[in-house]
Amino acid sequence: MREITPRTIMEMKGKEKISMITAYDYPSALIADRAGMDIIFIGDSLGMVVYGEPSTLAVSMDQMVLHTRAVAKAVKRALVLADMPFGSYEVDVEEGIRNAIRLIQAGADAVKIEGGYDHKKLVKRLVRMGIPVIGHTGLTPQRYLRLGGYRLMGETEEEIEEILRDAKALEKAGAFAVVLEFTLADVAKLVTEEVSIPTIGIGAGPYVDGQVLVWHDLLGIYENVPPFVKKYADIGGMIRLALENYREEVKNGSFPAKEHYWEFLDKEEFKRKARKVLERLS
Ligand SMILES: Nc1nc(=O)c2c([nH]1)NC[C@@H]1CN(c3ccc(C(=O)N[C@@H](CCC(=O)O)C(=O)O)cc3)CN21
Ligand SMILES: CC(C)C(=O)C(=O)O
Ligand SMILES: [Mg+2]
Known part of the structure; x- marks a missing residue:
């Protein structure tokens, strides 16, 4: 059992901001855990930053299982969260359950699904059988094709309603937190005030209970970073200098x-x- 549990994360709301970072392999996860991150997250963004795909849509359960196993081996303290990839939970609840179990057996402490309202049943079933769940609303990258790219969400009443409805459905179904991606900060603030579970933002401003960023983006080892990223280091430049040397x-x-x-x-x-x-x- 790791030190940080879903209960720890829930109790941080309104007291201490939650720090979350993606990691996809053993050495990165070791560093993230030693740096004191609260949540270490195997995101399906690995399709883009590790495998060079143009979106997250081609990521398989097999890939998620292998990378989750590598990360889980390294982490002693942080909560290990794994993304459910596109296609692993949409067909029916039973398939979603089977795939969530695979990620837990690979060493994850919890799983994340995109959406909320549409997956109430799945979230409820997972939580009842003891699998902690985080939801994800705002920009949900698995809808890439329908959205026609990645864009800021929450400008229209319809979008604000959808985001708030997702967050409330997740809270009611028993999710222990919700990721709010690339939404207007006012919308993220409203959601944070309206639900009792922590909100973890990415490109959603400061009025949330925590922040998440992608490893390669903040370290400067990925070229096409979203506009909301802060680059904390130029590791890509350092690697290039070392190799030239x-x-x-x-x-x-x-x-x-x-x-x-x-x-x-x-x-x-x-x-x-x-x-x-x-x-x-x-
Ligand atoms: N490396 C990486 N970092 C991320 O934060 C991330 C991923 N990948 N993959 C999954 C999603 C997709 N995300 C993204 C990706 C790009 C933009 C972005 O560049 N938006 C532009 C418009 C791009 C367009 O219209 O095609 C913008 O200025 O809003 C936003 C969020 C966030 N997530
Ligand atoms: C952008 C974050 C929240 C994500 O889902 C991922 O990295 O896959
Ligand atoms: Mg993801």
């Missing part, structure tokens, strides 16, 4: 240096041995 030292012969290899101290000893081997092989 390595390449240069290979080309000019300064790598490997003395401390990077081993040789016979007694050259006569080596000559005798080599002569014998060469004789045997001739």
